[in-house]
Amino acid sequence: MRVTPAGLYCEPAGVYIDPSRAVDRAIVSHGHSDHARPGHRAVLATAETLAIMRARMGADRAGGSQQAMPFGQTLDINGVGIRLVPAGHVLGSAQVVLDWQGSRIVVSGDYKRARDPTCAGFEPVACDVFVTEATFALPVFRHPPAVGEIARLLTSVRLFPERCHVVGVYALGKAQRLIAMLREAGWDRPIYLHGGLIPLCELYESLGIPLGDLRPLPARQKRGAAAAGLAGEIILAPPSADATLWARRLADPVSCAASGWMRVRQRAKMRGIELPLIISDHADWDELLATAAEVAAPEVWITHGREDALAHALGQRGIRARALHLVGRDEEDEAAEAPIAVP
Ligand SMILES: [Zn+2]
């Protein structure tokens, strides 16, 4: 396995993992755009990831040939045993397990250890080299239980029935996880969606993840009508949409955001977030270290994020760590909003 300009390349199998540009053969860990690029000649991924790729980039750009591989099945390519294992990040997200001549590399992609009702949970696989992300690899990042954050949102909704709550969420993964957790917490009212979130919510539903009563935001209503209609309701929107015109039509919105970065108060303040919710789809500091210990790999490669802090902490635990400095990551999901300075 080596690092090339296009990303991680498994030489004996002739296959790239999450390459940053179009290649002949790619294994794609999950559907976020910094891992799933268009135009590969052949793509191997879970059926869910392939469906997400087709929905986002169009069937013709999602890979010349697409091979769906279920979790747990092993494929042999030139003597390399290849297997996908759940990563717990978003629907379809997988770790790639590669066995070759008695040694094993696990490329985890993005992952989290916290429970997520919209995808299969992370499964640790013992290996010789563990390839990990490091988005939240600083001791300051400890994500509280997400159920508590959902409870805070619902408490605020009850306290301010005359206002609506607009939650900034990423379109793939975070939106659906938030909806599913609201349903588990007993919120059975309609949830209103900004148009940018609707296609992937529909896709999740078609892939067997029930999300309940979802409605598009009423379009172009008069101010009074919209305000009357959505007071007391929960609205989800992409994080970038909260300053746009439509938000100003809403009933005195409480601006919320669901992201691991909401741990940094300053950052929430900078974005004008009144109710920051610390809900992340990436492993926090404790999860990163616990996972490295669990897979018991003597060597860890770090793809992107806070590589130095994690490498240092692993080194102290007797694990050889290597920062790969992969290019083209962090373009979507929480990783994309890395703050300039973290206390
Ligand atoms: Zn991701």
Ligand SMILES: [Zn+2]
């Ligand atoms: Zn990523």
